[in-house]
Amino acid sequence: MSERRVPDKPSLDGLEARWRARWADEGTYRFDRTRERHEVFSIDTPPPTVSGTLHPGHLCSYTQTDTVARYQRMRGREVFYPMGWDDNGLNVERRVQILTGTRCDPSLPYDPDFRPPGPVGRRERPVPVSRPNFVELCGQVVEQLEQGYFDLWSDIGLSVDWSHTYRTIGPEATRASQRGFLRLFRRDLAYRSEAPTLWDVDFRTAVAQAELQDRDVPGAYHRLRFEGPDGAPIRVDTTRPELLPACVALVAHPNDERYRPLFGKAARTPLFGVEVPIVAHPLATPDKGTGIAMICTFGDTTDVTWWRELGLALRPVVQRDGRLRPLTWGAPGWESSDPAAAQSAYDELAGRTVRQAQARIVELLAEAGLMEGPPRPITHPVKFWENGTHPLEIVTSHQWMIRYPDKEVLLERGRQINWWPDFMRVRYENWVNGLQGDWNVTRQRFFGVPFPVWYPVDDDGRVDYLAPIVADEAALPVDPTTDPAPGYDDDQRDKPGGFTADPDVMDTWATSSLSPQIATGWVDDPDLFDRTFPMDLRPQAHDIIRTWLFYTVVRAHYEHGSVPWANAAVAGFIVDPDRKKLSKSAANAADDPAQLIGRYGADAVRYWAANGRPGMDVVFDEGQFRIGRKLAIKLLNASRFALGLGSTTAGEVTEPLDRSMLSALGDLVAEATAAFDRFDYARAIERTESFFWSFCDDYLELVKNRAYGADGDAGAASARTALGLALRTLLGLFAPFLPFVTEEVWSWWQEGSVHRSAWPSADALHQAAGADAAAPGDEPDPAVLATAAAVLGEVRRAKSEAKRSMRTDVSSVTVADTADRLALLERALDDLRSAGRIGAVELVPADQPAVVVALAPA
RNA sequence: GGGCGCGUAGCUCAGCUGGUCAGAGCGCUGCCCUUACAAGGCAGAUGUCGGGGGUUCGACUCCCUCCGCGCCCACCA
Numbered sequence: 001m002s003e004r005r006v007p008d009k010p011s012l013d014g015l016e017a018r019w020r021a022r023w024a025d026e027g028t029y030r031f032d033r034t035r036e037r038h039e040v041f042s043i044d045t046p047p048p049t050v051s052g053t054l055h056p057g058h059l060c061s062y063t064q065t066d067t068v069a070r071y072q073r074m075r076g077r078e079v080f081y082p083m084g085w086d087d088n089g090l091n092v093e094r095r096v097q098i099l100t101g102t103r104c105d106p107s108l109p110y111d112p113d114f115r116p117p118g119p120v121g122r123r124e125r126p127v128p129v130s131r132p133n134f135v136e137l138c139g140q141v142v143e144q145l146e147q148g149y150f151d152l153w154s155d156i157g158l159s160v161d162w163s164h165t166y167r168t169i170g171p172e173a174t175r176a177s178q179r180g181f182l183r184l185f186r187r188d189l190a191y192r193s194e195a196p197t198l199w200d201v202d203f204r205t206a207v208a209q210a211e212l213q214d215r216d217v218p219g220a221y222h223r224l225r226f227e228g229p230d231g232a233p234i235r236v237d238t239t240r241p242e243l244l245p246a247c248v249a250l251v252a253h254p255n256d257e258r259y260r261p262l263f264g265k266a267a268r269t270p271l272f273g274v275e276v277p278i279v280a281h282p283l284a285t286p287d288k289g290t291g292i293a294m295i296c297t298f299g300d301t302t303d304v305t306w307w308r309e310l311g312l313a314l315r316p317v318v319q320r321d322g323r324l325r326p327l328t329w330g331a332p333g334w335e336s337s338d339p340a341a342a343q344s345a346y347d348e349l350a351g352r353t354v355r356q357a358q359a360r361i362v363e364l365l366a367e368a369g370l371m372e373g374p375p376r377p378i379t380h381p382v383k384f385w386e387n388g389t390h391p392l393e394i395v396t397s398h399q400w401m402i403r404y405p406d407k408e409v410l411l412e413r414g415r416q417i418n419w420w421p422d423f424m425r426v427r428y429e430n431w432v433n434g435l436q437g438d439w440n441v442t443r444q445r446f447f448g449v450p451f452p453v454w455y456p457v458d459d460d461g462r463v464d465y466l467a468p469i470v471a472d473e474a475a476l477p478v479d480p481t482t483d484p485a486p487g488y489d490d491d492q493r494d495k496p497g498g499f500t501a502d503p504d505v506m507d508t509w510a511t512s513s514l515s516p517q518i519a520t521g522w523v524d525d526p527d528l529f530d531r532t533f534p535m536d537l538r539p540q541a542h543d544i545i546r547t548w549l550f551y552t553v554v555r556a557h558y559e560h561g562s563v564p565w566a567n568a569a570v571a572g573f574i575v576d577p578d579r580k581k582l583s584k585s586a587a588n589a590a591d592d593p594a595q596l597i598g599r600y601g602a603d604a605v606r607y608w609a610a611n612g613r614p615g616m617d618v619v620f621d622e623g624q625f626r627i628g629r630k631l632a633i634k635l636l637n638a639s640r641f642a643l644g645l646g647s648t649t650a651g652e653v654t655e656p657l658d659r660s661m662l663s664a665l666g667d668l669v670a671e672a673t674a675a676f677d678r679f680d681y682a683r684a685i686e687r688t689e690s691f692f693w694s695f696c697d698d699y700l701e702l703v704k705n706r707a708y709g710a711d712g713d714a715g716a717a718s719a720r721t722a723l724g725l726a727l728r729t730l731l732g733l734f735a736p737f738l739p740f741v742t743e744e745v746w747s748w749w750q751e752g753s754v755h756r757s758a759w760p761s762a763d764a765l766h767q768a769a770g771a772d773a774a775a776p777g778d779e780p781d782p783a784v785l786a787t788a789a790a791v792l793g794e795v796r797r798a799k800s801e802a803k804r805s806m807r808t809d810v811s812s813v814t815v816a817d818t819a820d821r822l823a824l825l826e827r828a829l830d831d832l833r834s835a836g837r838i839g840a841v842e843l844v845p846a847d848q849p850a851v852v853v854a855l856a857p858a
Numbered sequence: 859g860g861g862c863g864c865g866u867a868g869c870u871c872a873g874c875u876g877g878u879c880a881g882a883g884c885g886c887u888g889c890c891c892u893u894a895c896a897a898g899g900c901a902g903a904u905g906u907c908g909g910g911g912g913u914u915c916g917a918c919u920c921c922c923u924c925c926g927c928g929c930c931c932a933c934c935a
Binding site: 221289293299543623 | 860862864870872882884885888889891894898899900901902928929930931932933934
């Protein structure tokens with residue numbers, strides 16, 4: 001309570017390091033796991049993808065969540081605020097390839113002495129290494145990357161409990177993922193499927209519907225001439241002539257008069273002489289191309305639909321590396337009217353990539369006179385994997401699938417969650433309504449959670465992929481490539497009569513969809529789980545509603561028959577001033593988060609983040625950092641001043657001006673509290689900031705002389721108590737946003753941490769303002785301060801317009817206003833006169849308000 | 859093509875369930891060494907609230923429609 005602890009020259013410098021260390025030492029944010037579920041507020045923190053580059057977008061969304069965490073903590077909830085690292089999956093694998101200059105080749109044996117060559121450029125060839133070596137490298141790289149995040153999160157002041165961290169590739173996550181998988185498998189909710197699958201030929205892996213992305217790319221229509229049933233040509237436009245050998249039918253709309261006579265008959269493909277049926281299907285669009293399309297296995301997802309619904313033949317030609325496979329024409333399924341000609345044409349294509357094959361087949365068709373006119377260039381949307389560089393192909397393969405619940409069930413779960421802002425729910429519902437097929441959770445990769453599954457090998461060495469052997473739940477985690485299948489010895493691996501491991505890993509979402517279960521100890525810490533699950537809050541960005549959010553809802557529904565959390569707070573993107581999403585590639589040195597914090601201070605950066613409205617995009621604006629820094633400095637100076645006046649929180653507030661200020665402050669607390677309860681941190685800081693500046697400009701000016709004792713002890717005591725209560729309240733209101741500077745000021749005169757102090761109470765402030773005991777007509781009224789401030793503003797304006805110093809004496813002020821407002825002003829008249837250096841104030845009842853200021857002669 | 863969001867001072871944005879809502883900050887201009895703060899403080903100017911209809915005594919705020927921007931989704935012939 002001693003003023004001696006208030007520094008003469010308060011500064012923001014070094015606050016981050018000092019308080020970061022103190023909070024760690026004192027365990028300020030440690031989760032007390034003895035608390036019951038209803039006392040806990042648990043947060044399903046987004047585990048950042050450690051492969052990504054740090055950029056200011058990270059600071060923004062995590063800070064927004066942190067303000068909510070800090071608010072809940074001050075409200076008395078025990079906040080469970082863990083942090084995960086998403087180090088599982090293809091992004092990390094790719095990053096590791098680049099950083100270490102290696103490539104996984106599972107056929108190689110483990111080399112304990114392997115040293116990676118280091119970063120490689122685009123054109124250099126990475127060194128092939130064994131799967132265990134590669135996974136080891138992934139672990140090392142991930143650890144370095146995580147350190148960077150830890151430092152950044154600490155610098156920006158996230159109130160995370162660092163004793164609760166997890167990795168999506170770690171043993172807990174692996175156990176949870178494998179257990180979740182086994183339980184779904186036993187309920188027949190996870191199943192093995194052989195089906196057409198979206199396939200990335202670069203990464204040679206399947207991808208799920210949710211990770212598709214349309215991109216506009218150049219292409220061309222090629223008009224091919226098929227031979228119709230009567231010998232007349234049928235012209236078919238296609239952008240993928242290289243798939244002609246995979247053609248299994250021609251299709252037109254059932255109502256298309258041009259083609260109606262042909263339905264049920266057959267056509268013959270050019271070049272390959274394959275007889276294909278002419279079929280009708282409503283998905284065919286009469287005004288696209290010539291109105292009749294060739295169906296190939298498979299050129300796009302529509303082909304898959306047609307193929308399935310029309311029961312067509314299967315003639316796949318694209319293999320998993322994106323090249324056309326070798327074929328023997330004339331063999332069953334590949335009958336041709338001229339097998340030799342088909343073979344010689346096809347031999348020109350086999351082994352080539354689809355791109356190369358397209359160029360060649362166009363030449364062949366042109367030479368044979370089977371193409372009409374030159375290719376007509378167009379730009380069209382093509383499906384890509386969102387991380388991929390080549391268009392997706394569709395191949396038939398074995399995959400693990402998870403069934404979705406009924407759409408109605410999923411929609412109902414969506415309604416059980418509070419969405420902030422509410423319209424984000426629509427995105428979820430749109431996605432649910434557009435779901436197609438089940439969830440493919442299989443990735444043909446190396447660095448990920450393996451399926452706890454093996455397959456029997458029969459005596460002839462054939463693998464029975466439809467009779468999986470699953471692990472015992474008690475044995476998890478398992479790696480089927482190193483652990484033998486239950487009931488087998490490891491020397492039976494890959495032998496006739498033995499077993500073989502499932503070679504694939506789970507989709508990264510199959511793990512992160514269990515983030516609530518992983519973070520709360522579902523498998524490893526049932527006691528913690530009971531105290532924290534279902535969680536209270538999932539904060540995340542809107543672009544992954546269809547993935548992370550949606551999948552998490554699915555998993556919690558299956559595992560626990562509940563929603564995973566009560567609230568979903570969906571954030572926008574960080575965009576640069578041109579409205580483009582702030583991307584890693586566009587980042588420059590000025591955007592380096594650590595440098596930004598160094599330059600402006602963590603509180604300033606947090607100020608910028610907290611001003612981003614929930615769900616709205618946030619513009620990256622260094623101007624906002626400056627304002628935030630200014631606010632933090634103002635808080636230091638105003639606090640020092642208020643404490644220098646003798647602020648205290650014990651005493652009675654009697655003066656009308658002081659009661660008015662406390663009453664307004666009580667209203668502010670009520671408003672900020674309500675805003676935070678709607679997860680609207682932005683409104684809370686906006687209102688608080690606005691109050692604070694007028695508190696400094698007006699109230700402090702009006703009250704300072706009285707606080708010094710100019711008006712006697714009683715007036716001074718009232719002022720000092722009001723100042724103390726206000727300062728403590730404002731520190732509390734700002735604490736979630738500016739944790740460093742508020743903690744610094746708190747430490748000058750209060751015990752403990754502001755971040756463990758009680759959130760300000762509106763009722764207590766109104767009570768201190770004397771709302772309860774007030775005589776009629778003497779109720780505390782915010783308008784007293786407002787009116788006095790308005791007149792003080794007029795006085796300042798008069799001085800400013802006269803180009804005089806603010807210290808200039810004022811001979812007299814005449815205030816004309818309504819009787820009501822004059823009565824308000826009268827209650828603060830002494831303070832007003834003192835602050836404005838006013839000799840006499842005359843109050844004149846009038847209909848038209850006016851203030852006349854007579855300055856003393858210069 | 860469908861859905862959602864957004865269009866308010868030069869810039870970034872507040873304006874909740876219609877009646878001091880035409881605002882804040884930045885920027886701009888002017889003034890002031892004022893003993894909390896000169897990398898400050900005080901004050902000032904600026905807008906047909908995207909366009910057009912409609913409901914109403916009254917609309918930035920509700921309805922319709924159009925325009926522009928962004929994001930998500932959609933069957934790539």
